[in-house]
Amino acid sequence: MKRAYVNKVTGERYELVPMCPMCRAPIYWSLISGKPGASAPAHCANNGSATRIIIDPRNIFICDWEGTVVRMPDGDVRVYNEDNRLVPHRVVRKRYPLP
């Protein structure tokens, strides 16, 4: 699901996580099929239908971005915008102790 890169010298791990092109929030999807080419709708974490805790109903932010996820032959998924372009990714860096 995530592309990960490991720096073998420092043990640092980098993951590319797809983010909403409109508000940079994480993207949620549900793609059960493992068949290459299978697709499912994707939506932004700030979508009104996303499950979340509303802390302040007066200051609610809703993003209605929707896209599509497509299963790749290697089992990975790609998240596409409505215009069939890949959504941007952000790099998440994780540090693990060296063995």
Ligand SMILES: [Zn+2]
């Ligand atoms: Zn969004």
